[in-house]
Amino acid sequence: MSRPLRVAIVGAGPAGIYAADALLKSDVAAEPGVSIDLFERMPAPFGLIRYGVAPDHPRIKGIITALHQVLDKPQIRLFGNVDYPSDIGLDDLRAFYDAVIFSTGATADRALPVPGIELDGSYGAADFVSWYDGHPDVPRTWPLEAEKVAVLGVGNVALDVARILAKTADELLPTEIPPNVYDGLKANRAREIHVFGRRGPAQAKFSPMELRELDHSPTIEVVVDPEDIDYDEGSIATRRSSKQADMVAKTLENWAIRDTGDRPHKLFLHFFESPAEVLGEDGRVTGLRTERTALDGSGNVTGTGAFKDWDVTAVYRAVGYLSDQLPKLPWDLDSGTVPDAGGRVVQENGEHLPSTYVTGWIRRGPVGLIGHTKGDANETVANLLDDFAQGRLLTPASPGPEAVDAFLADRGVRFTTWDGWYRLDAAEKALGEPQGRERVKIVEREGMLRASGAPEPREP
Incomplete structure (x- = not known):
């Protein structure tokens, strides 16, 4: 040639x-x-x-x-x-x-096939990320009226969404966010962010550094329920074979045993809660129903038949890109x-x-x-x-x-x-x-x- x-x-x-x-x-x-x-x-x-x-x-x-x-x-x-x-x-x-x-x-956002996912107030994480990152092809405003918010997923995108919702606009002002995003976050009313994972701490897909960064904000109190710290043989094997999984689990364990502080925004990390339904009324989100799960020995989980309703008025699904x-x-x-x-x-x-x-x-x-x-x-x-x-x-x-x-x-x-x-x-x-x-x-x-x-x- x-x-x-x-x-x-x-x-x-x-x-x-x-x-x-x-x-x-x-x-x-x-x-x-x-x-x-x-x-x-x-x-x-x-x-x-x-x-x-x-x-x-x-x-x-x-x-x-x-x-x-x-x-x-x-x-x-x-x-x-x-x-x-x-x-x-x-x-x-x-x-x-x-x-x-x-x-x-x-x-794009991967679909999550649960009843009510189409309600107003139910969002894809990718759409929210595009908004706060100033993507030119999305609307310039974002609805941030909800005081209590659910984020579905335990990967780094879920952490990003939860952290941006929990931080104040002034904390983010030194970054490259455009004026419309700053103005939108300035009006954000979220005070409680609940992140839900279907499996346990050993199966979370967070990177250790991104997880620890949640605790660096002076306005965010990270809360983990001690009852959510549980491992089976499969989970223990995961921790032994993956330094990253072990570091994530140790961080979550440390947070679970400490006293809850007084930072104004609470960010709850929940495990063993599988989304079953997004609850609504008049076409809008009024809550989230989850089913409690339990480890089956292999690191996977099965449903227990015990359901709980969570008082949230916005739901973000961070279950993967497409x-x-x-x-x-x-x-x-x-x-x-x-x-x-x-x-x-x-x-x-x-x-x-x-x-x-x-x-x-x-x-x-x-x-x-x-x-x-x-x-x-x-x-x-x-x-x-x-x-x-x-x-x-x-x-x-x-x-x-x-x-x-x-x-x-x-x-x-x-x-x-x-x-x-x-x-x-x-x-x-x-x-x-x-x-x-x-x-x-x-x-x-x-x-x-x-x-x-x-x-x-x-x-x-």
């Missing part, structure tokens, strides 16, 4: 950027070279690092520094504000690239993922879809941490390069980089670039500087496009 290998990556979050990094570190990057275009439906890159991590977690957002170094490489171009498939489809991509990697992640189905690709409805073999997309007939790959949560589902995402990317890219070496990739009709710019311009797509991100980054930092804050996030899509210097498109 006398030209660089051309690869399109759809999704500029960590999974997509790690795939680009793996390509750049491969032997192919030296000869014949590699040329990578990342397509992102948001005007800014970084995916859930920008729009899925709570604003009071700057340490996690520090991952952006490493991602920045990858996107700074001259072999990479960013096309932001470009939607798959409405702005560019699979057939279009195949006309410009030797291979296409989908890394679109997961941003990916959007991608047109022109096969789909596994149960897992919400694209079927694959080592990152190669697999069709219903068992054959690989030529030149088409997946990585990240769209491949394996919304589980795992950054290390898993890197491993995914490395495996996918290794198989892509093997297909390249074996001559199995399709040959694009128009592999020149300028053909993509012309295509988007002809479509009237107003796209942002990597240089545009630098301009947006500077604009957000300038907004924060008078207040002594690192940045204030720009929320509106049009505002992001203007700050990025995206030119007005000509009529298609």
Whole structure:
């Protein structure tokens, strides 16, 4: 091949950027070279690092520094504000690239099939996260009238939701939250937050550090019922085999034996309570009914038939993210993922879809941490390069980089670039500087496009 290998990556979050990094570190990057275009439906890159991590977690957002170094490489171009498939489809991509990697992640809420979950006052955690993270495609306001709130789930997203609801707006003001989020949280009436887990402390999916951070706020009193500290043989085996699970259990044990203090906001962590029904009246949430569970010896639980009603008027489900189905690709409805073999997309007939790959949560589902995402990317890219070496990739009709710019311009797509991100980054930092804050996030899509210097498109 006398030209660089051309690869399109759809999704500029960590999974997509790690795939680009793996390509750049491969032997192919030296000869014949590699040329990578990342397509992102948001005007800014970084995916859930920008729009899925709570604003009071700057340490996690520090991952952006490493991602920045990858996107700074001259072999990479960013096309932001470009939607798959409405702005560019699979057939279009195949006309410009030797291979296409989908890394679109997961941003929607997984369903929780319990009666009453559809009532007003019942929310998906992902929607709330999008609001407080300033996602441009969600409403600018959020209803925060409930004084007592339930959060269903015992993962880090549940902790983020509970913590944001329990903190004061002024505690969060030093972060990058935009003015509309500060104003909304200023009016928040929540004073009791109840987090519910179906199983026990050993099965909680919290990371130890995020759990301990709950107790750092001067306004949040974390409360654990001593009766919820229970282990069976399976739970003990989990603690022995997982340092993380053991650290979480020890933290919960320490909280269970201490006296309750006088901090104004109470955050209760409940275990062995399985959501059975969201109670309502006149179409609105008036409570939550749970069934008490008991360990069965294996670390799993069974229902006891004992039910309890909790006095709450808002319910947030944090039971997992779900990916959007991608047109022109096969789909596994149960897992919400694209079927694959080592990152190669697999069709219903068992054959690989030529030149088409997946990585990240769209491949394996919304589980795992950054290390898993890197491993995914490395495996996918290794198989892509093997297909390249074996001559199995399709040959694009128009592999020149300028053909993509012309295509988007002809479509009237107003796209942002990597240089545009630098301009947006500077604009957000300038907004924060008078207040002594690192940045204030720009929320509106049009505002992001203007700050990025995206030119007005000509009529298609």
